[in-house]
Amino acid sequence: MFMGTEKLTHTYMPGTPFANEALKEVTFDVKQGEFVLVIGPSGSGKSTLIQHLNGLLSPSSGKVYFDGNAISSDKRELFKLRRRVGLVFQMPEEHFFSETVYDEVAFAPRNLGFDESEVQIRVSSALEEVGLDAGTLAERHPFQISAGQKRLVALASVLSLNPEVLILDEPTAGLDSSGRRNLFSLLTRLNRSKGLTVLICTHHLDEVAALADSVLVLHHGRLIFNGPAGEIFSRREQLYELGLGLPAVTEILFGLSEKGMKVRTDIYTLEGARLEINKVKRRHEK
Amino acid sequence: MIEARNLAYYYPGEEEVSLPALSGINLAVHRGEYLALLGPNGSGKTTLLKLFNALLTPSEGEVWVKGISTVDEDKITEVRRYCGMIFQNPDNQLVATTVEEDIAFGLENLALPSAEIKKKVLDVASLLGLDHLLQQPPHLLSGGEKQRVAIAGVLAMQPLCILMDEPTAMLDPAGRRDVIETVGRLNREQDLAVIHVTHFPEEAVFADRVIILNQGSLVTQGPPEIVFNDLKLLHSLGLQGPAAVELAALLRKDGFDLPSQLIHSRELVHSLCSWERKS
Known part of the structure; x- marks a missing residue:
């Protein structure tokens, strides 16, 4: 098993009156190099699920796997896991804190303790990977570039870790249609030619459906569908009942x-x- | 009702003197009109909305809202009451601990008597189907419900126009349908003008008028069936037409005879089915 869960259950604030079971016995398996979509209404457990996949949350019960092994709670192991499984949050540019694009992308490799020459190599290759020109952008303030470029800088700051898996939460929110196409063609390239496993949570299916090898549908914390895109989209009535669309x-x-x-x-x-x-x-x- | 005359705006503090965020905008919004505003990222859509409710004041030209210039600082609260703003992320604009208090927030700032506030809150809550949620904390609502609470808060101020900046970007499909239906209904039944910024042409096909901005200039405007059928222009700006228009254009190349101003999916379905009956 490359990446997945087995009977994963997650309860927020267990043992309190506010206890909320966000994931209920979720079992699935993603193969290496797959392009996977996770869809489901707000509150269905998508964000909880992806946080488990890179060890930000630990299961209330059940297991999470990566590269054949159950994820342990050992801090050093988790540290390694997070380098291999990169997570891009919703609206990631809202979390920018550096003075320059270069420092923003360099944060993670510096944090891992690489020396400055290795950091420089990783920053330039990450910026190149996302199609940004380091020459004109590296020294600019991350708030002074366009919305599409900001999103790419956020992606580069995760790619600087050379991850094997890329998980993105609603990656095109707020982007115009050329920004969306550009981001999706970049993700396709990373997936097809570099073999990165890509997992995307999204409410906007129009452009991304064609790229997906498989689709997971979550509803009230349960995984209710796992299969090819064509099959899920042919279940129109069911999708509307779930508050989703086509x-x-x-x-x-x-x-x-x-x-x-x-x-x-x-x-x-x-x-x-x-x-x-x-x-x-x-x-x-x- | 709202009018921009020769409007230009430059953001301060940019080191290089780059293009203005907006320039040469002349635009009049009429009572009860539904306007959809589209354009690439950075084309000036949000800046224009902020100029309409005096969050920004013009660098050149003027904005008039019901006879008040937005540079008239004494009357700025009136401008903001007439033009209420709904932002992209509902979590950023809900401030109170219950839905009722949140809707009442603007009214309380007007220092109205509490009985009157209560009545107004109940009225808009029932109009927006929020009656049963009044005592709930806003953070426990769904995305669509949160946006409806934000809309209720604006509506309680009896605005002439509601300005919406990508109000569905963070919502799931049911939430998107919820917000679009709600706003459409308010527009029709309450004679409320709407300026709706969106990246999704599907959300703009029901507008009275579509406006396209690019690099701070107004490129084109007109009824959606005209603007969205100019695919050559849309594509040159990196934009897309609604799926029905894009698909119809491909099918015309394949020899299908389809009406030139088709815009809704059901129109395409109808045309294709009548073509099939004929052949």
Whole structure:
């Protein structure tokens, strides 16, 4: 097992009147190099789950695995784990605290005790990886760059640890459509050519659905679905009952299907929908 | 009702004199109008909203809100009452320990008698379906409910216009539907003007007017079915049209005959089904 959980249960404030079971016996398994989406309504346990995967929380019961082993509570082990599993929080730029972009990205490698020459190598390669020009940006204040660039700096500051897994919580919130496309193509590249395992929690499925190998759906702390994207998006009624939705393109195909057109509804990209509707056209031309 | 005349804004303290955050903006917002404001990050959308409720004052030109210039410091609270702001993250704007107190916050600052405050709070709470939540602490609500509480707080001040800066960015799909429906209903039933900043064209297709900003300038404006069908312009700015428009454009290339001003998904579904019946 590369990364996953077994009967993971997490209770916040146990033994108090405010006790809240945020995760209930969640079991899943992510393979190395997979691109995984975690979806679910607010309060379904997504953020709790990802904090377990890099050891920020420890289970009330059950186990969390990484690279074949159960995560232990040993501090040195956790320290190593957090280098290998990078976590990018929601709106990460709100947590910037350095005076320059360079120092922001250098924080983690310095914290790990690398000497300044190694730090420099890691900062430049992380900035290059996310497509930012170190020459013009490194000495700028992180608040003086654009929203899209800030998000990339936050990502670079995690990539500077050379992690094997990248976990991102709502990574495109507040980004415009070119910022979103740019971020997703970057994540795809890191996933496909560098073999990074990527796990994304998101409410916005339109652009990211096409990239996912598998989708996990959480609801009230339970894992209620784990499978390929096409399969989950073909369960329209169930998703709406859960307070979730469909990519806009899938919604159009459902509309066509309801009106009697013979089209598949497990499609979630523009090109996929185009091909499917053209198939109908060719059937009529025959 | 709200009017920007030759409006420009420069953020202070930028070392290099870069482009202004906004320049040459002329815009009038009418009573009860629903305006959607789109544009890339850094195009000036948030700056424009802040100028409309006097959180910022113009570097050049003027902003008038119901006959008051936003530089008139004596009347700044009036401007802010007329134009209430809803921010992206509801957690950043809820201040009180219960929903009731939170909705009452603005009214208490006006030093109204407490019976009157109570009545107004109950009125907006019932209008927004928050009656059963009044004694709840705001942090225990869902994202959509929190945004509705924030909207209630603004609405209690009887504004003419509600300014919303990406109000759904942090919400789950049900929360997004909740906020969009609520605001649409207020716009129709209360004659409330809305200026809605969003990165999602799907949220803007029901607007009366769509405005596109780029690098601080107003690039184009018009009814959504016109603006969103100019895909060449949208794509050149790095923006996308609604899924129905994007898909229709691809299908037209494949020889499908589809109406040119189609914008809603149901219109595309309808057109494709009637095409199928004919063929």
